[in-house]
Amino acid sequence: MSLDDLQIDRLRRRRGEKWRTYPDDVLPAWVADMDFPLAPPLQDYLRELTQTTDLGYPINPRPDALPRVFADRMHERFGWAIDPRDVLVLTDVVQGMYLALWTLTEQGDGVVVQTPVYPPFLACVADVGRRRVDNPLPRGPERHEIDLDALREAADVHTRALLLCNPQNPTGRALERDELEALAQLAIERDWIVVSDEIHCDLVYPGHRHVPLATLGPEIAERTITLMSASKAFNIAGTRCALAHFGSDRLRKRFEALPRHLRGGLGTVGLAATEIAWTRCQPWLDEVVTYLDGSRRHLAQRVARDLPGISMQLPEATYLAWLDCRELGLDDPWRLFYQQGRVALSAGPAFGPGGEGFVRLNFATSRGLLDEVVDRMAGALARR
Numbered sequence: 001m002s003l004d005d006l007q008i009d010r011l012r013r014r015r016g017e018k019w020r021t022y023p024d025d026v027l028p029a030w031v032a033d034m035d036f037p038l039a040p041p042l043q044d045y046l047r048e049l050t051q052t053t054d055l056g057y058p059i060n061p062r063p064d065a066l067p068r069v070f071a072d073r074m075h076e077r078f079g080w081a082i083d084p085r086d087v088l089v090l091t092d093v094v095q096g097m098y099l100a101l102w103t104l105t106e107q108g109d110g111v112v113v114q115t116p117v118y119p120p121f122l123a124c125v126a127d128v129g130r131r132r133v134d135n136p137l138p139r140g141p142e143r144h145e146i147d148l149d150a151l152r153e154a155a156d157v158h159t160r161a162l163l164l165c166n167p168q169n170p171t172g173r174a175l176e177r178d179e180l181e182a183l184a185q186l187a188i189e190r191d192w193i194v195v196s197d198e199i200h201c202d203l204v205y206p207g208h209r210h211v212p213l214a215t216l217g218p219e220i221a222e223r224t225i226t227l228m229s230a231s232k233a234f235n236i237a238g239t240r241c242a243l244a245h246f247g248s249d250r251l252r253k254r255f256e257a258l259p260r261h262l263r264g265g266l267g268t269v270g271l272a273a274t275e276i277a278w279t280r281c282q283p284w285l286d287e288v289v290t291y292l293d294g295s296r297r298h299l300a301q302r303v304a305r306d307l308p309g310i311s312m313q314l315p316e317a318t319y320l321a322w323l324d325c326r327e328l329g330l331d332d333p334w335r336l337f338y339q340q341g342r343v344a345l346s347a348g349p350a351f352g353p354g355g356e357g358f359v360r361l362n363f364a365t366s367r368g369l370l371d372e373v374v375d376r377m378a379g380a381l382a383r384r
């Protein structure tokens with residue numbers, strides 16, 4: 001597979017939002033999809049599908065089907081032993097987040113979010129009528145850090161839940177065990193439910209490790225819902241499938257009390273693609289992560305050399321770079337790069353407090369296209 005050899009006219013024929021939202025002269029480096037071709041086993045499956053026409057109603061996954069595949073994978077990759085009967089299959093991770101807050105907290109309850117964060121975290125708390133308790137992650141010299149003292153202070157007795165994003169989008173942090181232990185300790189002391197979105201768990205770079213929150217001990221596990229999906233790492237977000245693990249029956253029963261059809265049905269292609277990704281596509285993913293590891297370093301060098309006034313810390317995970325443009329003193333750096341550079345990034349303020357003056361750049365493309373994104377940004381800076 002050549003990840004270097006992407007044809008822009010083929011990418012422009014894609015129907016998804018990454019390539020269809022902006023005009024054709026704009027290079028998209030925003031929404032978290034990758035430009036790489038699908039893993040060969042997934043390509044084979046989709047080709048076969050045209051022969052078998054296997055698009056009738058899927059069987060609702062039994063514990064010994066996709067949940068078992070998920071449990072095996074969690075055990076193999078992270079040493080996390082789970083019972084497939086504690087796993088539900090959902091349509092997507094964001095759905096899991098909404099449903100968890102809806103079923104497990106009450107109107108007006110406080111919910112902690114660590115900003116900047118993937119924008120649906122912010123929308124979710126507001127949409128279900130909960131109260132956002134912000135715990136900004138300040139930028140330290142090497143990486144963004146959790147400010148536990150600020151969290152202790154911000155959370156009051158009506159705070160009932162923590163929405164955790166680990167690995168973190170957009171800062172690229174892969175939280176370390178001791179950071180997670182400190183958070184877990186606080187969640188236990190304050191009797192919070194934790195919704196732990198670990199969708200980026202397979203996109204962690206050498207030198208870092210993903211630690212599922214629920215592996216830290218029974219006390220934190222029993223209050224944690226872990227949300228996972230193959231969609232980020234295997235680039236199949238359009239097939240729609242995610243899994244939720246419940247650390248206790250108490251949580252699962254409350255979640256399941258919501259009528260099944262309010263959750264929506266599952267799709268044949270999403271179920272099959274997730275299983276194929278997790279069982280047959282690891283060699284593809286290993287190659288992609290190695291390539292992305294090179295790209296994050298390449299991007300950091302180019303930012304340091306060619307984008308004066310912008311700084312970037314190496315992401316520990318994810319294919320997203322969180323670029324600090326505050327030194328430029330611009331009201332809206334996103335607009336400069338869009339209007340002058342014809343590059344579509346993600347605007348920092350959408351990620352909540354701490355996002356002002358930042359842009360997020362998706363580097364999951366060929367090195368050639370990535371260079372073009374940086375060249376265009378450099379041109380925009382020169383023309384300003």
Ligand SMILES: Cc1ncc(COP(=O)(O)O)c(C=O)c1O
Nearest residue numbers: 032092093094118169199229242
């Ligand atoms: C942290 C995080 N959670 C969830 C999602 C979306 O997941 P889904 O499409 O399964 O809702 C993304 C997508 O980029 C993400 O970065």
